[in-house]
Amino acid sequence: MLPAVPDLLEALKSRMAETIIPALPEDAVFAQEQAGLMLATLDWLIDVQADQYLYEVVENGDHLGLLDTLRGIAGDDEETGDAVGQPGPPADEVPVQAAHLVDLDDLRECNRRLKGLTGALYTRIGAHGGPDQVDRARHALAAVARRQERRERAFYRMTGFPVDAEDLGTVLRDQSPTT
Amino acid sequence: MSAVTDGLQDRLDSLRATYACERRLEELLTSKLLDRESTATVRAGVGLPDPQASLEQFLADSLDGPVAVGGVSRLRGGGANEAYAFTLTRGPETERLVLRVKTPGAICATDATREFQMLQAVQGLMPTPRPVLLTEDPSYFGAPAFISTFVPGTSAPTFDVPKATGLGVTYGPRLRKALAPAFVQHCAALHSADWSGAGLDAFDVPRSETTDAIDWRLGFWERAWEQDKLEEHPTMLLMSQWLRENRPPVDRVSLLHGDYRNGNFLFDEERGEITAVIDWELCYLGDRHSDLAYTMLPGWGSVDENGTFLVAGLMDEATFLGEYERISGLSVDRDRLHYYSVYNYYWAVVSLLGTGPFHARARTTQLDVMYNFISGLGGRFVGDANALVLED
Numbered sequence A: 001m002l003p004a005v006p007d008l009l010e011a012l013k014s015r016m017a018e019t020i021i022p023a024l025p026e027d028a029v030f031a032q033e034q035a036g037l038m039l040a041t042l043d044w045l046i047d048v049q050a051d052q053y054l055y056e057v058v059e060n061g062d063h064l065g066l067l068d069t070l071r072g073i074a075g076d077d078e079e080t081g082d083a084v085g086q087p088g089p090p091a092d093e094v095p096v097q098a099a100h101l102v103d104l105d106d107l108r109e110c111n112r113r114l115k116g117l118t119g120a121l122y123t124r125i126g127a128h129g130g131p132d133q134v135d136r137a138r139h140a141l142a143a144v145a146r147r148q149e150r151r152e153r154a155f156y157r158m159t160g161f162p163v164d165a166e167d168l169g170t171v172l173r174d175q176s177p178t179t
Numbered sequence B: 001m002s003a004v005t006d007g008l009q010d011r012l013d014s015l016r017a018t019y020a021c022e023r024r025l026e027e028l029l030t031s032k033l034l035d036r037e038s039t040a041t042v043r044a045g046v047g048l049p050d051p052q053a054s055l056e057q058f059l060a061d062s063l064d065g066p067v068a069v070g071g072v073s074r075l076r077g078g079g080a081n082e083a084y085a086f087t088l089t090r091g092p093e094t095e096r097l098v099l100r101v102k103t104p105g106a107i108c109a110t111d112a113t114r115e116f117q118m119l120q121a122v123q124g125l126m127p128t129p130r131p132v133l134l135t136e137d138p139s140y141f142g143a144p145a146f147i148s149t150f151v152p153g154t155s156a157p158t159f160d161v162p163k164a165t166g167l168g169v170t171y172g173p174r175l176r177k178a179l180a181p182a183f184v185q186h187c188a189a190l191h192s193a194d195w196s197g198a199g200l201d202a203f204d205v206p207r208s209e210t211t212d213a214i215d216w217r218l219g220f221w222e223r224a225w226e227q228d229k230l231e232e233h234p235t236m237l238l239m240s241q242w243l244r245e246n247r248p249p250v251d252r253v254s255l256l257h258g259d260y261r262n263g264n265f266l267f268d269e270e271r272g273e274i275t276a277v278i279d280w281e282l283c284y285l286g287d288r289h290s291d292l293a294y295t296m297l298p299g300w301g302s303v304d305e306n307g308t309f310l311v312a313g314l315m316d317e318a319t320f321l322g323e324y325e326r327i328s329g330l331s332v333d334r335d336r337l338h339y340y341s342v343y344n345y346y347w348a349v350v351s352l353l354g355t356g357p358f359h360a361r362a363r364t365t366q367l368d369v370m371y372n373f374i375s376g377l378g379g380r381f382v383g384d385a386n387a388l389v390l391e392d
Helices: A006-021 A031-073 A076-085 A105-130 A131-155 A167-175 B003-017 B022-035 B051-062 B112-121 B172-192 B210-230 B235-247 B288-295 B317-328 B334-362 B368-373 B375-389
Strands: B066-072 B079-089 B094-100 B130-136 B145-149 B252-255 B265-268 B272-279 B285-286
Touching: A006 B130, A031 A105, A031 A131, A031 A167, A031 B066, A105 A131, A105 B235, A131 A167, A131 B172, A131 B235, A131 B252, B003 B022, B003 B210, B051 B066, B051 B079, B051 B130, B051 B285, B079 B272, B094 B112, B112 B130, B112 B145, B172 B252, B172 B272, B172 B288, B172 B317, B210 B235, B210 B285, B210 B334, B235 B334, B235 B375, B252 B288, B265 B334, B288 B317, B334 B368, B334 B375, B368 B375
Parallel strands: none
Antiparallel strands: B066 B079, B079 B094, B094 B145, B130 B145, B252 B285, B265 B272
16 A cells, blocks of 8 residues: 555645645635644544554444343343333344454444444443343443443544543454454 | 435434424434535535625525625634625625524534524623624525624734634733623623513523423533544543533523633724624523523633732623622522533533534535644643542
């Protein structure tokens, strides 16, 4: 792959900073603001672009695990099991394991469906489950929320909003299902 | 009725049944959803094609006598409104004004009439732009819009390099000392104001000693999340559940700004004087702790030279709350502050990780790069919210 993606992005960043932004009229305040944001976004892209696929793989593992856990919780009780539609979503809605996927866009869409399913199942347990089931579901979701928070803080670190964020690659290798 | 329309109607019925909110805001969210199904009616590309011509037509229709419009320039930012400064000439009189147009691709759905009425209601309480004209007719600007006076001032000191939309502005010791007293004074005046008879018919009035106000706000933001999210988020599920389980009744229904923080007021840098409190799009009637907790979010503040955290980059927490209680005569309840911190994170994340990225992806805004960029603040807020909701 030549030029490599990081090289393409670095070139865009240089031209934006050295050529385009200085040429903008002084009174074009809206354009200046957008150009500054584009420059900052290029820095962000350079920081995270290499980790996109692993990010989605880790997400897939987390939310597949959560779906399994929530199904187990819902299935403990016949009434709740019925309410959440046991034995679970139709097979064609259940994402396949990340290792079987090769296309990043497919994997991302797969994860979005998966998050929708876990969200719907969690909500139904909250509405129909007993106190113990609701509590167990909450703890399972909280564990996934904490892991996702750590990933997101690393992903967003170049925006400058998260404080003391880690490097994304480090977090993903730590959370990867293969490590 | 087509099958698609039937499906949409079913969805609307379900959303209305699940998420009760204020009447006008329900209509607003419904119109957002309907517009998506009928993209031909949405102003494509965003950004008025000819703001001067649109202004001339509207002002000629709204004012007596000949009018002339000049010096039109688009203002920075504009997460909820597209804003244009312009000069109106009527006979020998010239006046600098601001047009604010509700953008179809706004980062949160807000209502021009509510903003206009609230600005009318707070005249005399604190310096703000004075509302001049309102139109709900989209034929002029493509969406409801209003005109207010232009107030000179800056939202950030010249030495500061603020992030997008004035987030995280810092002021330095001299300006802090000058601006902090007025900042808390205006907040206290707003919350303690007697607003009976203020002409706020675009607002549903919640009952005191009930959870009406927070019920309606949660309904609004939960529905916005449901309509706009690109994907579900575990922290949003946990926050929504926690907020529903812990709703406190409101003891006194106050006028609320909804976005009261550094970056949302203008000031004269030399004199160190607040010239206007701006950005009233998120105003509503409810619990004062909602505004207070928002102002106090760590995401807006900064630390001073001694490492002390400053609320909104202006004053330490004890001073902010102490002065607020002294000036307003209203008490501050720490439990409700905690509750409304979570509430504020919730709605902020709806906007930052839900509505903003939705519109950026749909290409319905020229602020797409900014919306994507400030999703980073959403990521920060998710962490802050987890610390509150998952603390037990």
